[in-house]
Amino acid sequence: MTLYRATFLHTPTNPFHEADALQVEEDGGLLVRDGQIVQSGPFAEVRAAQPAEAVEDVRGGLLLPGFVDTHVHYPQVRIIGGLGVPLLEWLDRYALPEEAKFGDDAYAAAVAREFVSGLTRNGTTTALVFGSHFASAVDILFEEASRAGLRTVAGQVVSDRLLRPELHTTPERAYSEGKSLIKKWHGPESQMGGRNLYAVTPRFSLSASEGILDACAALMQEFPGVRFTSHINENLAEVETVRALFPGSRDYLDTYERAGLITRRSVLAHNVHPAERELGAMAERGCTAAHCPCSNSALGSGFFPLRRHLEAGVHVSLGSDVGGGTGFSLLKEGLQAYFMQQLLGQEGMPLSPTHLLYLATRAGAKALDLGEQIGDFSAGKAYDAVLFEPLEGSTLHAILSHSPNAERALASLFATGTQADVRRVWIGGKGVYQRTDLNADDFLSNR
Structure with a gap:
């Protein structure tokens, strides 16, 4: 001892x-x-x-x-700093061309080393990671995280529309590749053992059809211990596009709800523009909102309504959102969260150093259903x-x-x-x- x-x-x-x-x-x-x-x-x-x-x-x-980052993108390390454009243009100009490179295993391995090192050197010991669209690159990420000791909850990102063709998959392939990764990496009883966990990860409803969301739900039903993560209500143009793609849904959250994807092990990033019904449903199901303040500022997405979340009973944690965010440090995310709430005035939630420490540590552990461990x-x-x-x-x-x-x-x-x-x-x-x-x-x- x-x-x-x-x-x-x-x-x-x-x-x-x-x-x-x-x-x-x-x-x-x-x-x-x-x-x-x-x-x-x-x-x-x-x-x-x-x-x-x-x-x-x-x-x-x-x-x-140790800090707990509940929203960070593995394939986006090398594009940090793509400033001056809103979300959808940023994706087309910076993020998606970079993510298309991860079909090359050597490239993916080099970035995996940079990614894991960037997290641990900033004091992050657990991370909920948006993986790659390529199953082999996700496998490489888990290998590097295991070597370094990082507690990692991650999954293959799946989409079948409105992205670059090489980033598209099918519901059948999303299910089969996800199942293989879960069996290999999820939990101590997996083939590889260790502390890794799997997160079912449709990119967002904008790029994921009902078929993809149903495939994600099938994995969650077959493997009840896996987590779920995606994006929601980040940008007004994104919200309007999702509304047009899902005319039968009540709102953005409902696109996930109808597939059975919203549980206490679900973490939805951003939620800058939520409806009251969405907040109520998230609270009822124990779903977490991952607040990414630097990214929200850098991409001009808006002010996160922290007070509305808390008053509705929604759990909130902190995420760096590299590479829409500006780095791996949750100290910086905490400070930016403080600034933005100050600027909201009466609508904001005053944050103390105690709040910031909680958001960077214990809140993230609870979001990942790891509160009994870390x-x-x-x-x-x-x-x-x-x-x-x-x-x-x-x-x-x-x-x-x-x-x-x-x-x-x-x-x-x-x-x-x-x-x-x-x-x-x-x-x-x-x-x-x-x-x-x-x-x-x-x-x-x-x-």
């Missing part, structure tokens, strides 16, 4: 419901055995109970639960953790050195933290990333 001594913060309860949800241990102890936290609390108490265990002192920074530092959870320790001489180092308490330091971390401030990352107790340290002044002397 290892006893980690750290300043750690986590949210074992929901701050949208509990005022004192943030738990802070200025001098805390986390006792870890076989990758699982067996005791959590003040260091003195944990040490007294376990006087013989080896201590690893990681004080000097902030230790947080998301905070309670005893019984996996030791998924990220240590933020800024370089000496950096602005954030100066701020944290003078923060009056850990909660204020958390606010400063969301305001100014970047990938460079990630010192170490653990997943299931295993170190998956460690920064090679330099002082900020060293960067200047090495130029």
Whole structure:
């Protein structure tokens, strides 16, 4: 066993419901055995109970639960920064031409390495991933995630209209390829074992006919443990196109509901323009909305109505939406979420640092139905953790050195933290990333 001594913060309860949800241990102890936290609390108490265990002192920074990204696109790493156009034009100009390259396994493998590295280096330890339209590329993603240790929930993206022809499939092929991937990768009882999970993933109703959605539903019925993810109500032009394609549906959500795809294990990205009926139905079924604030801003999709979601009882988590989003950091997503809610005024939901930490960690764990395994530092959870320790001489180092308490330091971390401030990352107790340290002044002397 290892006893980690750290300043750690986590949210074992929901701050949208509990005022004192943030738990802070200025001098805390986390006792870890076989990758699982067996005791959590003040260091003195944990040490007294376990006087013989080896201590690893990681004080000097902030230790947080590993981040959980609930919407990110594996094939879009290399197109981050396609700014200045709305969603549908962005897809045609940037995303779809890039995604067509993933029929080349060597290309897919190179991007898979970049993708997994980008997540872990930013402190993301679990991700709900929009995979590739090509089954072989999804297989490659799972292989790389397994090698690196990333907790991955992912699936083959399926569509049969309105995209590039090489990205189209048929309902029969969507079902058969999905079934093969599920048997190989979904859960510890799969052929490959491990911590990967499968998510049935039609791209969105705009590009998925009723036949494709029915094939997705068939997989979910045959394999009840798989997750479901897609897009919804991201862009007004998209919403109108879906309405025309499904004239018999009440709204966008109904296109998924009619196929039986909306459950407590469903995560729908964006939902910037929901109808009240949709919010009520999502709440009733326990479906999650993945809020992607940087992408919503970059593509001009609109302001996410967080208050309406919460008042309707809809669970909300956070997603980076790479590459419509602007990077893998959930610190940046949290800050952008804060900004956008501030700009909404009375219609917005004021967000505290506690809310941001919850959205980046425990909310994502709940969205993926992994709340009993990850998301905070309670005893019984996996030791998924990220240590933020800024370089000496950096602005954030100066701020944290003078923060009056850990909660204020958390606010400063969301305001100014970047990938460079990630010192170490653990997943299931295993170190998956460690920064090679330099002082900020060293960067200047090495130029």
